[in-house]
Amino acid sequence: MKKFNVTGLCVPEDHYMVDVSGKIAQIKGLVDNRCYFTINRARQYGKTTILNELKKSLDGEYLCVSTSFEGLGSESFSSSESFCHVFMSLIRKSLRFTSADMEYIKKWADKDVVSFEALSDHITAMCKDKKIVLIVDEVDKASNNQIFLHFLSILRSKFLDRQKGMDYTFHSVILAGVYDIKNIKLKMIQEGTYTPSGTENKIYNSPWNIAVAFKVDMSFNPDEIGSMLEVYEVDHQTGMSVESISKEVYTYTGGYPFLVSRICQIIDEELNKSWTYSGVQDAVQIFLDEKNTLFDDLFKNLENNKNLYELIYSILIVGEKRSYSIDNPTIDLGVVYGIIKNSKQGVIVSNRVFEIRICNYFISKDEEVNKLITGVLQSDVVRNGKFNMELCILKFAEHYAEIFNKSDTEFLERHGRLLFLSYLKPLINGQGFYHIESQLTDSRRMDIVVDFGNQQFIIELKIWRGQQYQSEAYMQLYKYLESKHAYEGYLLTFDFRKRDKSLGAEWVIVNDKRIFDVMV
Numbered sequence: 001m002k003k004f005n006v007t008g009l010c011v012p013e014d015h016y017m018v019d020v021s022g023k024i025a026q027i028k029g030l031v032d033n034r035c036y037f038t039i040n041r042a043r044q045y046g047k048t049t050i051l052n053e054l055k056k057s058l059d060g061e062y063l064c065v066s067t068s069f070e071g072l073g074s075e076s077f078s079s080s081e082s083f084c085h086v087f088m089s090l091i092r093k094s095l096r097f098t099s100a101d102m103e104y105i106k107k108w109a110d111k112d113v114v115s116f117e118a119l120s121d122h123i124t125a126m127c128k129d130k131k132i133v134l135i136v137d138e139v140d141k142a143s144n145n146q147i148f149l150h151f152l153s154i155l156r157s158k159f160l161d162r163q164k165g166m167d168y169t170f171h172s173v174i175l176a177g178v179y180d181i182k183n184i185k186l187k188m189i190q191e192g193t194y195t196p197s198g199t200e201n202k203i204y205n206s207p208w209n210i211a212v213a214f215k216v217d218m219s220f221n222p223d224e225i226g227s228m229l230e231v232y233e234v235d236h237q238t239g240m241s242v243e244s245i246s247k248e249v250y251t252y253t254g255g256y257p258f259l260v261s262r263i264c265q266i267i268d269e270e271l272n273k274s275w276t277y278s279g280v281q282d283a284v285q286i287f288l289d290e291k292n293t294l295f296d297d298l299f300k301n302l303e304n305n306k307n308l309y310e311l312i313y314s315i316l317i318v319g320e321k322r323s324y325s326i327d328n329p330t331i332d333l334g335v336v337y338g339i340i341k342n343s344k345q346g347v348i349v350s351n352r353v354f355e356i357r358i359c360n361y362f363i364s365k366d367e368e369v370n371k372l373i374t375g376v377l378q379s380d381v382v383r384n385g386k387f388n389m390e391l392c393i394l395k396f397a398e399h400y401a402e403i404f405n406k407s408d409t410e411f412l413e414r415h416g417r418l419l420f421l422s423y424l425k426p427l428i429n430g431q432g433f434y435h436i437e438s439q440l441t442d443s444r445r446m447d448i449v450v451d452f453g454n455q456q457f458i459i460e461l462k463i464w465r466g467q468q469y470q471s472e473a474y475m476q477l478y479k480y481l482e483s484k485h486a487y488e489g490y491l492l493t494f495d496f497r498k499r500d501k502s503l504g505a506e507w508v509i510v511n512d513k514r515i516f517d518v519m520v
Helices: 021-032 047-058 080-095 102-107 116-127 146-163 181-191 199-204 222-236 242-253 257-269 277-288 293-303 306-318 329-336 352-365 367-372 389-404 409-428 467-483
Strands: 036-040 063-068 132-137 172-177 340-343 346-349 432-436 445-452 455-463 488-494 504-510 513-519
Touching (some): 021 047, 047 132, 063 080, 080 116, 080 146, 116 146, 222 242, 242 352, 257 277, 277 432, 293 306, 306 329, 306 340, 306 352, 329 340, 352 409, 389 488, 389 513, 409 432, 409 455, 409 488, 455 467, 467 488, 467 504
Parallel strands (some): 036 172, 132 172
Antiparallel strands (some): 445 455, 504 513
């Protein structure tokens, strides 16, 4: 029986898989056009699985040499001779699983190839009458190594000479990894090996500018997720609405392959096949509480780059808008790690799971904020399994009035929203979670959706910017409630003016909606 898989390679015979035939066809088109290109995506984004499926589609028409730099020791890159022998060995090993005859495979081993010049001649001879596609996975394991970069420059020269009709070389070359080989300096900055001067500076100009742009969307859209669930449904007959559940899974994951598979796996194996909206939410809750390598990498990447940490904090918590720019190395790094993406509204966190998990991480990290959070127990605001959001916000407002007198305005402007999220999190913990509607976030407002059991609450957090803007807030929240098909909403306004903090709270009617308006 097939299973959902979140560890290593996915294979159709053993695992439920998204139909990636459309993506494979696009990539094969690049191969057919003799392109050299890179596939760079974040960790656990399905690169290795895609490459494996691509190899299957190429076999027969091409000799497909699929290799990986995973596990190669530093000695493999210690000299040109070592690299040449390792490279030829990798090719021979891969060719054994193709239609290539043994005589041809043996010819790839040549003890006289001890330099890149000799390797270049050897590649010419071996590729003369063959259409060989070279795939190198985990290529960024060596991308800051001078020996490997020299090898890339050889491939580049041979590619250009082939264009002139003056050489034979690989039909197509595909390099896969987290970092784009064309952006080597970005990786070196993270590893602390970047120096703006000296001999190392020569390697910053990538020898891979012959690569064409890779524009294949590697994330899974709802229809693609549905293709996997349809196969599952044939096997298990759960009665799920494949279309609805696919959209709900996508809503939380943004199509990030690992997230999609893990949520489906939890529903299948841990939630008694509860393929419902609440089942998806329960799976997300379980997943958010897990420790796994993806989250470990996520937080490591934030901690290892102060600018990236500050960027994500400013987007999620402060509510700042950031325009997307390919020339901004911090934004570029966030995209490489799969944490952020570009949208019509600017830079946003790439999916709801990351959004929630990162917010929780910020809450746990901010000791100064946590010192200010005291008091209300979940039992105070939960009765008979129902959450009383009105009472929760009122109690926060009372607590905030005390905090206001102890904190400076600059601190509150930056951390006020985090104070509320820190206050809210333990009250819904275990039975619900919140997420921030990033696409609607701006410097003046933040929309939070809280799911607690079968209840959903929509809360808009605003910063006081004057009476005129305040008057517009009702209609903004009204329109958002309309879009969510909700009847009630909550408006919490942070007023940082030095004034009497007597509590102001009331229910107001806006057209056919009720809004609980509180100013703190």
